[in-house]
Amino acid sequence: MLRSRQKLKSPLAMQNLHRLNNKRILLGITGGIAAYKSAELVRHIRKAGAEVHVVMTPAACEFITPLTLQALSGNPVHTSMLDPKAEAGMGHIELAKWADAVLIAPASADFIARMTAGMGNDLLSTLCLVTNAPVYLAPAMNQGMWLDTATQKNCETLKDRGVTLFGPDEGYQACGDVGPGRMLDPEVILQHLVGHLESGLLAGKKVVITAGPTREAIDPVRYISNHSSGKMGFALAAAAAEAGATVTLIAGPVHLPTPERVQRVDVITARDMHTAAMEHTEGSDLFIGCAAVADYRPETIAESKIKKDPNSPDQTLDIKLVRNPDVVASVAAKDNRPFVIGFAAETHNVIEYAQDKLKRKKLDLIIANDVSDTSIGFNSEENAVTLVGADFEETLDKCSKRQLAGHLIELIAQQYNLQTSN
Structure with a gap:
């Protein structure tokens, strides 16, 4: 029997969102129909008090525009490792150092495979190689791709390296299939992220x-x-x-x-x-x-500089x-x-x-x-x-x-x- 889609059970589930206050979240978006959910995810992260920089793969730009993510995040969207303007500002190395956490949602099967192989052939994969911040993946793909032996082995390898996976969920998919591979709802991803990030002593104050x-x-x-x-x-x-x-x-x-x-x-x-x-x-x-x-x-x-009185015997003021x-x-x-x-x-x-x-x-x-x-x-x-x-x-x-x-x-x-x- 298929599991129902994960939802927030009550408003109480949102009570710890202050733990994201002042955090710096680097959100990576890869190619897939679930990329439209990333816009809502950005909005939720910012509402929780965190700052967001978005990095998109070329394929992601085919599903949702950088302009949309720029408007929602309040920051320029990063799409190319060789962009002179981006490197003159916050270059890819500085961006990797800036982040408190790297969240990739959606994470496609292709990106997971390239990340497992240690490839750095685009900005997002390079950032994952460079950063010392924890990396979280929210997989999103066709159920057949998710269940494929290669994808499962890749995910196990990444887990062994300390990468955390949020999901995927099960249910109806855009292609018409039913099964595992759906990206978790943005609210659920946010709750997972909150649960993994260390809370500051004055978080939300x-x-x-x-x-x-x-x-x-x-x-x-x-x-x-x-x-x-x-x-x-x-x-x-x-x-x-x-x-x-x-x-x-x-x-x-x-x-x-x-x-x-x-x-x-x-x-x-x-x-x-x-x-x-x-x-x-x-x-x-x-x-x-x-x-x-x-x-x-x-x-x-005094409206003008106080001058010394040369005739004053004691020279006091x-x-x-x-x-x-x-x-x-x-x-x-x-x-x-x-x-x-x-x-x-x-x-x-x-x-x-x-x-x-x-x-x-x-x-x-x-x-x-x-x-x-x-x-x-x-x-x-x-x-x-x-x-x-x-x-x-x-x-x-x-x-x-x-x-x-x-x-x-x-x-x-x-x-x-x-x-x-x-």
Whole structure:
């Protein structure tokens, strides 16, 4: 008796799709009538929060146009290994390195045979040879081709090499035959993909991070600022994105490249940062206030450069300062606030001051570091901190800011999950 076509049993089957958030999926399409289903598959993958690049074989282009897949994926479609324009942009080697997973749907009998033989005579087969990402195949072919001994042996060989097959399904086929060989429905393929990809600790969460200094103008050429390089905040943004979060990085004036898979919002002053933080934390899950925000700003900004008075005997200049809004406290005071993590950069009594700040500003966690140690902190490539909560404290020893960020995101995710599960 033939198995019925596989369908999603209920909306609950879609509950883990957030695990694809921020993932990079390389979708390969080979020649076959099932190629029309690939358009729907692209739409579902993007809806799950992943980015998609599509690679088509020449035969696939006979069944569905690259323009259709380009419109649905939001990225150029790759069809030729020798395309000068493609190689000048994201070349085939970079494309292979870019992917978190390679999914080939439909995978024809011909492509499976060429992949088994280790051939690289088109872009898609070459990418499969080059990539270190896991490769998944959704076979689609006539039932006779699927049941043929050669196809079965090829599939077993690929499985032995670590390639995973999704399907095929059984049922009526375009040629009129009935039997195994149908490509699984796109929703089912997506569920299989979700089940095989490792879930990040913050998968599907919206995280907002502030980083760097702020600048408070005195006149058109002078300002008040601090020594923050933004490196710690940028490292945290990269680590959160790698953990599967959708990350918005609100950055003060720094000269750092934007981490991959991170949306960046540039600001200058503390008030700019406050406005951006209040806006972008709407609907967010976590907020990490890593920026070194200026506590004060000049009450008035001179319209022209302040000149030295050659007749002044003491050569002093009085500037009245007023308080800036407290960014992290404002976020913590919001209705439907996110899980809020602050920073305490102190020169002495570090843990004591951090605990006071945690309570006073009603934060969930605070990251304390000793900026009096010139080997860590501001402008350094390394740091050492203590993560402090109401009933939690863990010290992380000196290491690179990138390593430290990974450890911090792991601990923050654990504490966030503990709180939200209660």
